[in-house]
Amino acid sequence: MSERTYHHGDLRRAVLTAALDVIRTDGPSALSLRDLARRAGVSHAAPAHHFKDRSGLLTAIATEGYDLLAATLADAPDLRERGVHYVRFAVGHPAHFQVMFQPDLYRPDDPELLAAKARATEELRAGVADRTPAEDAGLMGIAAWSIAHGFATLLLSHNLDRPVGDRDAEEVFRALTGVTFRTQPAGSRVGDDTMQE
Template identity: 40%
Template sequence: MTAPTDKKTHHHGDLRRALVKAGMELIREKGRAGLSLRACAARVGVSHAAPKHHFGNLSGLLGAIALQGFEDFSQTMVEAREKASGNPRDRLIAIAHGYEAFAEENPDLLQLMFSGEVTFPDTPRLQPPAFDVLVETCAPFEPVSDAPYSTEIMIWSLIHGLVMLGRGRGFSPAKLPGGRPSFADILPDLKLRDPESRN
């Protein structure tokens, strides 16, 4: 019995996306160790050579998966922000909850996204799309220093730190007396910009 061909299974242009989706599913179900080019091909129902044709090697597939992960990650934060009030601090706390929700649903994918294992495919972006969400959400606030993106980097560090500590097997803020602090507890009260100075 011959293996199904890519043309029989997918319309032109869909196979790359289908392989990325399959890779994300495998990571969610089995962790990073369960991902391989051959496993992705089997999940989609194409020849084992198909992923190599699209991504070159496993590293190329991982980069494409991580890039899609950042797109989904960003969307989760935007959706959380849209449900918040118009208050800038409430919107900031909302994206933190979106960040945590994504991490809880996709722990292995999040680890891959922030790992040194990933080499992203060619992209005009200078930073992941999640950073754009953060920049937009922090726009109403005064910068905490003259350094570029000082507020955004501080906020991202606080959110990411609390989320990752919560997932750790050693120290966890939840083990502290009184339990883990909330995002509202750890995010600073930032000063709002003069409305006339906002871009």
């Protein structure tokens, strides 16, 4: 490694930041350790010192993402707000979000990743356990996660640009969950125009 590499400061953070920028604009497939080294202003071998390879780098990004998600969810007072915070995380950390749910990109058995994922899962489950009988908690957890994850994914892929418009995405999600979980009269139809252009 060059002298510049040793005195770069927080090289690990610099490479992660550069990788997140690439993922945000061009997706994970555009990542190259050599390109990231150039962006971070270090020798081409420097990123491998911290991450070994591309898979190691993406594992670090997924791990950081799950830690950030757990911290974001921990501040939520109830199940609905956990969903809102999940959407907030996805919007605030779109590159992490892209990587976290593609386990073919990283090492899914990495101990640090598994620990971070467990923390995030526990935070997701906490909101369900407070309001659901134990026998229904698993299914309710899947339902709640599906709604928040689906909304966040559609939002980030611009499939909700028209239905959401200029409204605050978090407020739209709150309204969505209110409508979804409210008892509807027989024959009523909610959100029929969602998919219409």
